Amino acid sequence: MGKQPEKADEHQKLVELNDVLENYFSNTIIPQLFVDANMILRKFTPAAMTHFKLSDSDLGKHINDVSNNIRFPTIIENIQEVITEKRAMEKEIQTTDKIWYQMNILPYIIRKENRTNGVIITFIDINDRIQILKGYEKLNRNYENIIHSISHDIKGPLSNIEGLVDILRDIEGCEKETSNILDMLSKSVNYLRKTINELADIQESDTDFARERERVNFGNVIEDAKLALKDKITESEAQIKTELDVTEVNFSRKNIRSIMYNLLSNAIKYKAADKAPNT
Numbered sequence: 001m002g003k004q005p006e007k008a009d010e011h012q013k014l015v016e017l018n019d020v021l022e023n024y025f026s027n028t029i030i031p032q033l034f035v036d037a038n039m040i041l042r043k044f045t046p047a048a049m050t051h052f053k054l055s056d057s058d059l060g061k062h063i064n065d066v067s068n069n070i071r072f073p074t075i076i077e078n079i080q081e082v083i084t085e086k087r088a089m090e091k092e093i094q095t096t097d098k099i100w101y102q103m104n105i106l107p108y109i110i111r112k113e114n115r116t117n118g119v120i121i122t123f124i125d126i127n128d129r130i131q132i133l134k135g136y137e138k139l140n141r142n143y144e145n146i147i148h149s150i151s152h153d154i155k156g157p158l159s160n161i162e163g164l165v166d167i168l169r170d171i172e173g174c175e176k177e178t179s180n181i182l183d184m185l186s187k188s189v190n191y192l193r194k195t196i197n198e199l200a201d202i203q204e205s206d207t208d209f210a211r212e213r214e215r216v217n218f219g220n221v222i223e224d225a226k227l228a229l230k231d232k233i234t235e236s237e238a239q240i241k242t243e244l245d246v247t248e249v250n251f252s253r254k255n256i257r258s259i260m261y262n263l264l265s266n267a268i269k270y271k272a273a274d275k276a277p278n279t
Contacts, residue, residue: 033070034108035079036118039063051123071095072103075121082107083116092126092227100130129224136258140265160188216253218244225260229268236268 031051034043039062044054052069067075072093082089082105089105102124107116164185168178222242226233233240249256 031123033121034118035063035121036108037083037116039076039079041066042118048123051125071097075103078103078105079119079121082119086116092130092230099125100127102126126227129227132257133224133227133261136261139258140262161185161192164188214253215248215250216256217248218242218256219247221253221256221260224257225264229261229264232265232268236271238268238271240264 026046028045029047030045031048032045033041033048036042041058041061041063043059048054052066052071054066054069058066058069063079064076067073072095078089078091086107086109088107089103091103092100093103094100104122104124106120106122108118108120109115110117164181168181168185219242222240226240232238
């Protein structure tokens with residue numbers, strides 16, 4: 001008889017926990033799915049209904065039957081991997097409608113039984129972030145092109161100037177020829193100045209988006225840079241470690257991202273030939 005109140009208390013706790021979960025799933029603005037260990041879709045947030053066009057009729061269905069709505073081809077394999085290994089998975093994905101998300105799949109573990117009873121999947125829209133990072137990659141390529149142009153286009157005028165100066169030094173008492181050479185020298189200088197101005201003239205429209213100041217978290221900025229350089233990091237087997245004395249700064253988020261991107265990119269690019277980069 002003494003066990004009945006105990007069972008009642010346990011049942012009440014489960015009801016309360018379920019109410020908490022229902023309340024959470026009903027109010028969060030992040031697309032989330034709860035898939036049980038049998039790959040059945042049990043819950044999803046209103047945001048998931050909007051993003052992936054799910055409806056109440058999809059509850060209780062096998063995830064395979066609604067995977068086309070999610071538009072990510074390997075989601076079933078990823079869920080199975082997390083359930084099997086009991087280890088969270090985080091990855092950047094692009095759905096078939098060309099939208100980028102950061103997808104987190106967390107194992108839902110019943111602690112008493114040490115058993116994974118499903119997964120909770122969270123989707124964070126990072127499409128704008130990806131587009132900004134692509135913009136920085138484009139700017140970085142432009143800077144590389146500028147450096148390349150400087151090293152080639154300016155050598156010719158500089159050589160002309162140097163040659164003309166040497167000629168002037170060797171001429172004595174020939175004002176007409178000196179005047180002609182000075183004219184040529186002036187033209188070379190003007191061409192050099194024009195070339196430098198053209199190389200330095202980055203349109204305001206290219207950088208306006210990077211000027212707004214805000215409170216920036218360095219950890220997030222580093223993760224953004226790692227995301228943009230993911231292929232290079234994987235290819236070079238780079239090990240990136242972070243140790244931050246200051247976690248936030250009031251500055252342009254986009255400028256900080258650009259700085260961090262270039263620091264990591266250069267660290268990988270100019271690594272020692274005989275070992276993987278360690279930054």
